[in-house]
Amino acid sequence: MTTMTMAKALNSGLRKAMERDSKVVMLGEDIGRLGGVFRITDGLQKDFGEHRVMDSPLAESGIVGAAVGLAMRGYRPVVEIQFDGFVYPAFDQIVSQVAKMHRRTEGTVRMPIVIRIPFGGGIGAVEHHSESPEAYFAHTAGLRVLCPSDPQAAYATIQQAIACDDPVVYFEPKRRYWDKGEVDEGFDALDTGGSADPWRARVLQVGTDVTVACYGPMVRTCIDAARASTEASVEVIDLQSLSPLDIDTVAASVERTGRLVVVHEAAANVGLGAEIAARVTERCFYELEAPVLRVTGYDTPYPASRLEEHFLPDLDRVLDAVDRAMAY
Amino acid sequence: MTTMTMAKALNSGLRKAMERDSKVVMLGEDIGRLGGVFRITDGLQKDFGEHRVMDSPLAESGIVGAAVGLAMRGYRPVVEIQFDGFVYPAFDQIVSQVAKMHRRTEGTVRMPIVIRIPFGGGIGAVEHHSESPEAYFAHTAGLRVLCPSDPQAAYATIQQAIACDDPVVYFEPKRRYWDKGEVDEGFDALDTGGSADPWRARVLQVGTDVTVACYGPMVRTCIDAARASTEASVEVIDLQSLSPLDIDTVAASVERTGRLVVVHEAAANVGLGAEIAARVTERCFYELEAPVLRVTGYDTPYPASRLEEHFLPDLDRVLDAVDRAMAY
């Protein structure tokens, strides 16, 4: 076990993946000498060469479109989108090509592409640097969507995403990059039997009254809320896989607690919270003692940074929802 | 009252809007001499000139990006995206610029842009010509999303969308283009007091046992199902406005019926059905006698056309869901 930041854990996981498989190549803006604006690829170009860690032109559709071609040639491209708000120019390639190519070719062509996206707010940034666009990708059949919440999960799931034969949109909670945690670098991330399955949600805190489902940047917030909760015993579930959703784990919890709060930074309307609410309500109709409540960003553009504390769900808003759920 | 197809009603509504306001201009691929691949703009270039009905280059980001500039110059651009599957190259301009410009400029710049998109399946087309991408836009704050279901609604709402000072993504149910209906061309669509409010859902069929909420191409299917239903009395609501959603009308209905089925062609996962289910469940928690059920396309890419009848919700699948709701 080593204590390290999530940024370092991702870097270390990427390095492992490159060592393991020479077909893993990286493409992205400023990921080479600079190591990416968040330094997640720091040192990788130096150690693996300019051929495997490629600084790309400033063109996101190009980055993803080129990754499609690289995948057809047998590579496993890991691309970096510099910030959440800059993935949209690549949306067409992602939705029309990356997501559908395997199905279109009746399984003959695989798209083992990982699209890494530092995402979410809370870092005091200017516009387009704090978005949470995960719902767009979760709605898109053919994609998988992962989102780690701590260094150990980041270390493991980035390797699993790269080893996965499906395309994975990999959301990195950028405001947690510098949070530290224990990482077991000896651990073989590709031995996915058991607890290391990236497609399963994780019960991080056991409770009896209310289940709180969350992911990425909100996990720490929700754990803090659970610990701070005096009135109710809160169970915290880190969804981790946003597509496919591990509804079984959430439903099993709700069957015990009877209450569910879903928390995310993204806007509420047609977001992941809605899907989880709809599915869990269908599964646990008779067990639910309160409607599923959502604590989310508002249905507005992400605000100027001086307002983001009001926009982002925080400990108090989570507790408020827990209270409201308990009040039913 | 005149009997006409939805295609003709749209054409007539567009013409009215152009006559009313000389700032209304159109931009799109093949919309001029050809009148668009669906002939929705038929004759408009001839009558209003090449300056007001502009054949655009083959570049969707360009079409929408240019519309942003035209709007800044005081125009009201109505752009046509040739098919649903070709809106994605414009996604960045729509999400990052069209949706956010008004908020960004603190209300000083308006984006009265209408993005017309013929959408949905059921026409036996090749890939990318049968998509239902409305969830992406409904999730995006700053946009409004409309979807007419019959000629009269099309005639009215296209004019209302153009008169609206907010950007409107306007989904035209292409497989209903040739369905006929009565249209009152004398009717002043901009007098939105009362029944003509485009942002309100419409109760098209009154019933007592189950509410079915749907929109666009599914409305006819659901009305047919309601009429065919022998076991249950089905109320059919045409949502019409997909963003913002008129939850009041749906909730008022569910308070009476106690059951809700949402129907759309788009994939289920993180779709509009999820949002409606989540909101209505929150609003009508004690009134609901069954969980909200969804009848939707599957979480797969839209299939090859010979399979689309299996993919698309039809009368039987709607009735099956009504039965399942009744069985609770």
Add this chain to the structure above:
Amino acid sequence: MSDGSRVASAVQLLSPEGERVPHGRYEITLRDSELRELYRDMVLVRRLDTEATALQRQGELGLWASSLGQEAAQVGSARCLRPTDFAFPTYRDHGVTWSRGVQPLEILAMFRGVTNGGWDPIERGCAIYTIVIGNQALHAAGYAMGVHLDGSDDAVIAYFGDGATDEGDVNEAFVFGSVFNAPVVFFCQNNQWAISQPRERRNPGLIHERAAGFGFPGVLVDGNDILAVMAVTREALERARSGGGPTLVEAYTYRMAAHTTSDDPTRYRHAEELEIWRLRDPIERLKVFLARQGIADRHYFDQIDHEANELAVFVRDGVRAMVEPSAGSMFDHVYAESHPLLDEQRRRLRDYEASFVEELSP
């Protein structure tokens, strides 16, 4: 009106009248048997195309995008590829897929609607038709980057139309191809039309002139002259293989049919234009040349016509006999490994459809 007068500056080795014309820079020498093969390819592709159009009229295909008139550009360029090279065609490039060994029924399957694909791209060295305009140009650039990484001397060719050059993706593909010095040939068939939009009205300047601004050469070639197309494409492929990076080839040709079977070109173009281009027909041109040079005789031409008719019968029967996909196949290959929520949808659909069968059975 697009009368092709600008083709004057294009590389040409065979005049519209079927005469060999010298060119200062480009030459090509082909064996007689090769020349006959090219003729055969073009005739068969045209027959395939005509038959497909007929099948669409009869309701057997949902749609068809005709390659009529573009056979020389397509067959000529694709025939320059090695088996291990890779081609990225559009929906119209039947002469390309044909030349890559994609089977006729594989080509038609998508248009019938039994699949969105039709063949194994890796096996054929040829991607599935790309419908979203311009997307495949980037795939080609990326694939070529991979070839480069492999240290292989394979080459890649990306096909797209004149209209496609408007799209951001095609221009980004030029950037990627150039920056990574990728072994890719960008092959643009300027067939004068993008549905109803005439090329000439839309952008001053010819398409191949765009290459210079991205840092690689561009060439204009008479796209109805199969010899010139081959000479130019060969050189571009050689440049790619030998580390010289991309080339943009503009093949000046003409879409002789409607955009697709859904289109009605009488709404936007003059019949006379078509007449002018008929005189430049790529097949007729080669045929006259072969006949004059004594490379092929009437017997040979008759034999090919006969073969073409057999192909038409084969295609007609084959399309009608195509196996309908099963409903459940929608769920296949959405992911390399399926997941529980999707499995549940598949199961539900199966149970649901089975319930009807039960109801119907006595």
Add this chain to the structure above:
Amino acid sequence: MSDGSRVASAVQLLSPEGERVPHGRYEITLRDSELRELYRDMVLVRRLDTEATALQRQGELGLWASSLGQEAAQVGSARCLRPTDFAFPTYRDHGVTWSRGVQPLEILAMFRGVTNGGWDPIERGCAIYTIVIGNQALHAAGYAMGVHLDGSDDAVIAYFGDGATDEGDVNEAFVFGSVFNAPVVFFCQNNQWAISQPRERRNPGLIHERAAGFGFPGVLVDGNDILAVMAVTREALERARSGGGPTLVEAYTYRMAAHTTSDDPTRYRHAEELEIWRLRDPIERLKVFLARQGIADRHYFDQIDHEANELAVFVRDGVRAMVEPSAGSMFDHVYAESHPLLDEQRRRLRDYEASFVEELSP
């Protein structure tokens, strides 16, 4: 290393040593007072920039993108605009916004995070800074299409960087500008870097050469020579106004600071490069010229420095005093007319935040 040697072919009217040099094609005559004004603008913009960088270090701004070294390109081009013209700047174009009359504190507001905008674009004839690379090039093309429809002789200028030319949007803007013959000048500041990516390594060919392939002229200008920038931009704007369509101007300049205050350029570029460019400083160059020509004297320069210091104080105080936006303002102007679901969210937030105030009050 980018040593600027390619600038040799660029239009230049003022040498790095501050000497007027003749140019066969471009000339400009300015009144002494105008020349002094240009100097003043550049000095004030630089002081604004330096102060903003300092304010960011002190935590008063969230971020700052420095315009250091690009003052001549920005001020020179924007000063050619008429009040009714329209400019579309990037996040770095403080010399442009300054010249359009955007107030210093309006420029800084976004970087402080009190707004995502800062000024009324219509009033200033200048769009809000566009952060998504390349988007604004299309807005400019579209706006110019509108100008054209109006029958007005206004002109439009779109600013973007060298890196931005990789993006599809910029290339599509070239297409739209060209096809609609729109009165737009595409003004590319090639400052040699796109964050850590050096221009020279990335794309062979110079940027202005791209214009020809889209059917309009491209010009390379010494971007650190404000006279040359003005001469070239004026002509391009005139062409636009008189129906001549777009021009692509490549202003060859240098980003002397880090990409933004978040960046650490020591990771990717040599200090020597900066030294070379310091000798080409656009402000020094004009200063020497003014002094040598007797257009301005030390007294004038001192006075401007004094004004610059006052500006710094004004900006420092003004930034610190900026009013914090209220939480509820998030919901303003999301729509021209709000809707019930959003109103409900706003109300809930208000009630929720009020509940804390209540809890806290005795």
